[in-house]
Amino acid sequence: MSFLNKEICDGDNPDLTEERRTATFDTDRMAQVIYGSEKFAARRRQITKSISRIPALQDTKPLAFMTREEKITEACRELDVLSDHWEQLIYVNDEEEALHLHREVIGMEGHPFALHETMFIPTLVSQASDEQQEKWLGRARKREIIGCYAQTELGHGSNLRKLETTATYSPSTQEFILHTPTITALKWWPGALGKSSNYAIVMADLVIKNKSYGPHPFIVQLRDEKTHQPLPGITVGDIGPKMAFNGADNGFLGFDHFRIPRGNLLMRHNRVEPDGSYLKPPHAKIGYSSMVKVRSRMAMDQGLFMAQALVIAVRYSAVRRQGFLEDKSQEVKVLDYQTQQHRLFPSIARVYAFIFCGLETIQLYEKLILDVNKNGDTSGMADLHSLTSGLKSVVTHFTGQGIEQARMACGGHGYSMASYISEIYGVAVAGCTYEGENMVMLLQCARALVKAVELVEEGHPEKLSPMMAYLTKPSVTVDLTVGPEAYVKIFQLIAKKQAFKATEQLHKFMVAGDSRDVAWNKSAVELTKASRLHTRLYILKTFIRRVESITDISVKAALTDLLNLHLNYELLDVASYALADGIMSSTQMDFIKNQLYSSLEKIRPNAVSLMDSFQFSDLQLRSVLGRRDGHVYQNLFEWAKSSPLNQSEVLPSVTQYLKPMMEKSKL
Ligand SMILES: CC/C=C\C/C=C\C/C=C\C/C=C\C/C=C\C/C=C/C(=O)SCCNC(=O)CCNC(=O)[C@H](O)C(C)(C)COP(=O)(O)OP(=O)(O)OC[C@H]1O[C@@H](n2cnc3c(N)ncnc32)[C@H](O)[C@@H]1OP(=O)(O)O
Ligand SMILES: Cc1cc2nc3c(=O)[nH]c(=O)nc-3n(C[C@H](O)[C@H](O)[C@H](O)COP(=O)(O)OP(=O)(O)OC[C@H]3O[C@@H](n4cnc5c(N)ncnc54)[C@H](O)[C@@H]3O)c2cc1C
Numbered sequence: 001m002s003f004l005n006k007e008i009c010d011g012d013n014p015d016l017t018e019e020r021r022t023a024t025f026d027t028d029r030m031a032q033v034i035y036g037s038e039k040f041a042a043r044r045r046q047i048t049k050s051i052s053r054i055p056a057l058q059d060t061k062p063l064a065f066m067t068r069e070e071k072i073t074e075a076c077r078e079l080d081v082l083s084d085h086w087e088q089l090i091y092v093n094d095e096e097e098a099l100h101l102h103r104e105v106i107g108m109e110g111h112p113f114a115l116h117e118t119m120f121i122p123t124l125v126s127q128a129s130d131e132q133q134e135k136w137l138g139r140a141r142k143r144e145i146i147g148c149y150a151q152t153e154l155g156h157g158s159n160l161r162k163l164e165t166t167a168t169y170s171p172s173t174q175e176f177i178l179h180t181p182t183i184t185a186l187k188w189w190p191g192a193l194g195k196s197s198n199y200a201i202v203m204a205d206l207v208i209k210n211k212s213y214g215p216h217p218f219i220v221q222l223r224d225e226k227t228h229q230p231l232p233g234i235t236v237g238d239i240g241p242k243m244a245f246n247g248a249d250n251g252f253l254g255f256d257h258f259r260i261p262r263g264n265l266l267m268r269h270n271r272v273e274p275d276g277s278y279l280k281p282p283h284a285k286i287g288y289s290s291m292v293k294v295r296s297r298m299a300m301d302q303g304l305f306m307a308q309a310l311v312i313a314v315r316y317s318a319v320r321r322q323g324f325l326e327d328k329s330q331e332v333k334v335l336d337y338q339t340q341q342h343r344l345f346p347s348i349a350r351v352y353a354f355i356f357c358g359l360e361t362i363q364l365y366e367k368l369i370l371d372v373n374k375n376g377d378t379s380g381m382a383d384l385h386s387l388t389s390g391l392k393s394v395v396t397h398f399t400g401q402g403i404e405q406a407r408m409a410c411g412g413h414g415y416s417m418a419s420y421i422s423e424i425y426g427v428a429v430a431g432c433t434y435e436g437e438n439m440v441m442l443l444q445c446a447r448a449l450v451k452a453v454e455l456v457e458e459g460h461p462e463k464l465s466p467m468m469a470y471l472t473k474p475s476v477t478v479d480l481t482v483g484p485e486a487y488v489k490i491f492q493l494i495a496k497k498q499a500f501k502a503t504e505q506l507h508k509f510m511v512a513g514d515s516r517d518v519a520w521n522k523s524a525v526e527l528t529k530a531s532r533l534h535t536r537l538y539i540l541k542t543f544i545r546r547v548e549s550i551t552d553i554s555v556k557a558a559l560t561d562l563l564n565l566h567l568n569y570e571l572l573d574v575a576s577y578a579l580a581d582g583i584m585s586s587t588q589m590d591f592i593k594n595q596l597y598s599s600l601e602k603i604r605p606n607a608v609s610l611m612d613s614f615q616f617s618d619l620q621l622r623s624v625l626g627r628r629d630g631h632v633y634q635n636l637f638e639w640a641k642s643s644p645l646n647q648s649e650v651l652p653s654v655t656q657y658l659k660p661m662m663e664k665s666k667l
Pocket of ligand 1: 291381434
């Protein structure tokens with residue numbers, strides 16, 4: 001079956017048009033699967049269309065040619081235009097629509113509202129009492145104030161228990177006194193803190209009568225609402241340029257005995273009474289929920305980052321012709337090379353897999369917040385914490401790898417800022433660090449795994465959560481030809497073996513006399529391996545579940561090819577474990593390799609449409625190389641001509657230095 005996809009093909013590069021004609025599915029239908037519903041996929045298109053009708057939002061000067069200050073100013077200008085059209089463009093308070101709007105118009109380099117939407121408002125929703133929400137949430141949603149999330153300090157990010165900023169309660173004045181006792185206690189890194197925000201959620205150590213209660217969230221006004229000047233007692237500024245994300249003003253913040261009212265401690269789950277008595281929360285880590293919220297989004301957001309890079313690389317590979325295969329009269333599209341397919345298609349599969357996981361974890365977080373806020377039920381917190389800790393680490397790592405391969409797949413032009421892939425890479429890999437450094441978070445996931453293994457060893461398998469149930473599965477011989485379930489079984493055995501081995505190693509060191517912490521550190525590499533396998537198993541199972549649920553036959557067939565590629569690629573990638581433990585034979589390995597190569601061939605005709613289905617506009621992609629029309633060479637030439645360096649034939653640097661130097665050399 002062959003579809004001419006709905007998008008207009010006329011005028012596009014004929015090589016791309018040909019790719020779109022041969023696709024076996026409808027990209028609008030695929031978009032429904034990617035974005036979780038027909039309704040949201042349609043809303044995205046509608047929003048994109050509405051944006052295209054607002055002249056002030058069309059791309060002006062390319063971001064690559066802008067200074068940092070110009071990028072920040074441009075983002076603010078766009079936010080101002082958006083603000084004037086907000087209610088016509090999206091449903092007010094719809095988080096997904098707001099995120100789409102920002103991604104499309106402002107892009108990924110950061111902007112003053114990035115943390116306002118993703119952490120400031122969510123913290124108020126999850127941590128502020130009803131009364132506090134009444135006071136601040138409405139104002140935040142109406143954008144009367146701009147907020148950020150200030151937790152990390154110069155000296156501590158990972159180890160939250162050692163944050164040094166203090167919030168000391170003064171019963172006589174019913175105030176908290178915020179203070180930065182040392183240079184390492186300066187808040188450092190929070191996005192949009194430096195210059196844009198006038199409010200912040202500040203995580204500080206709550207101290208009452210000389211007793212420390214650990215990090216708690218406070219809402220703090222940083223700047224005067226009229227003048228935007230920092231309030232007395234507050235030192236705040238920008239931390240300087242970064243590897244990417246330079247449209248954002250990540251900042252520093254210090255307090256000099258800065259007083260805030262008692263009512264500024266967010267008190268949905270814990271309280272400090274006027275006399276200083278403390279009511280503890282129903283779960284010790286409930287104050288960490290905003291981090292879990294962002295981690296639960298990361299599989300989706302990182303999937304979309306990698307998708308952007310792959311749209312660019314796949315479209316370009318279908319237009320770029322170099323070298324010959326059978327027909328010596330015409331050079332081939334580089335997408336026809338097996339190595340190019342092997343470089344790109346497994347990442348396409350991962351993009352889909354990550355996004356399916358993201359759809360699931362976003363919902364899990366929303367359910368958790370309902371359970372906690374409405375029923376005081378915190379029982380889901382531990383599982384979601386371990387799941388999202390593993391997932392953010394695995395997904396960000398593979399996203400970085402996938403984007404870098406996408407860059408290389410574009411040859412020399414991939415290295416140019418015209419491709420925009422380097423910016424996507426820089427922004428995406430920040431995710432390996434923010435919301436918990438990947439190794440640290442893999443070790444959090446490992447805590448849950450070790451506990452589960454210990455339960456099995458102690459004879460209590462019935463206490464395992466469903467995600468851990470595979471740890472009780474016996475070893476079996478598996479026939480891989482029966483389909484995805486066989487791959488799951490092998491993966492389960494590999495993951496189970498590693499979880500038991502790592503736990504055994506931990507116990508061995510403890511029996512030999514090491515403390516649990518020291519034994520843990522001596523086993524940490526093995527523990528992180530167990531966490532990765534555990535998480536990759538979850539990703540694989542989610543992918544299978546999602547594909548099984550699809551009703552559109554042609555979409556399901558295309559995704560089944562992608563799923564088969566994923567299964568074979570993943571198993572091959574962890575084959576060293578399986579071979580070492582005798583779980584798989586070398587004959588099975590050969591079978592997997594052959595399946596992998598044949599999956600590449602099956603996916604080839606659909607590659608461009610699998611990526612077109614994300615329906616990123618050219619405005620959002622910001623890539624000269626990856627534009628929908630595929631007129632790569634003309635677009636590149638126009639872009640290069642617009643470089644500021646090309647606005648004059650002879651640069652001042654030549655007149656001032658090179659010319660005199662050459663003249664001197666002649667003497
Ligand atoms: C954001 C992206 C959104 C959209 C992108 C779209 C477009 C892009 C455009 C713009 C970009 C937008 C935003 C910019 C991006 C970045 C924002 C970044 C923000 C930040 O980075 S905020 C700071 C984040 N910081 C961290 O993550 C710190 C990591 N450290 C920790 O979380 C804790 O210190 C750690 C490691 C969990 C340890 O905590 P602690 O020492 O207190 O505990 P223990 O290790 O002793 O464990 C005890 C016990 O508690 C359990 N536990 C820990 N945490 C939790 C939890 N959250 N929930 C439930 N349970 C928890 C732990 O498992 C232990 O249990 P056990 O005893 O084993 O049973
Ligand atoms: C782009 C960006 C945006 C950010 N936005 C915000 C924000 O909005 N708000 C905010 O509060 N913060 C923000 N941060 C800060 C971020 O959350 C922290 O940088 C992150 O949590 C890592 O902490 P760290 O810098 O202390 O790393 P460190 O912990 O110092 O990591 C250094 C090394 O030590 C290792 N390590 C540390 N502890 C352990 C351990 N227990 N076991 C094994 N290895 C360990 C790590 O694995 C790593 O290899 C942002 C950071 C970036 C890059």
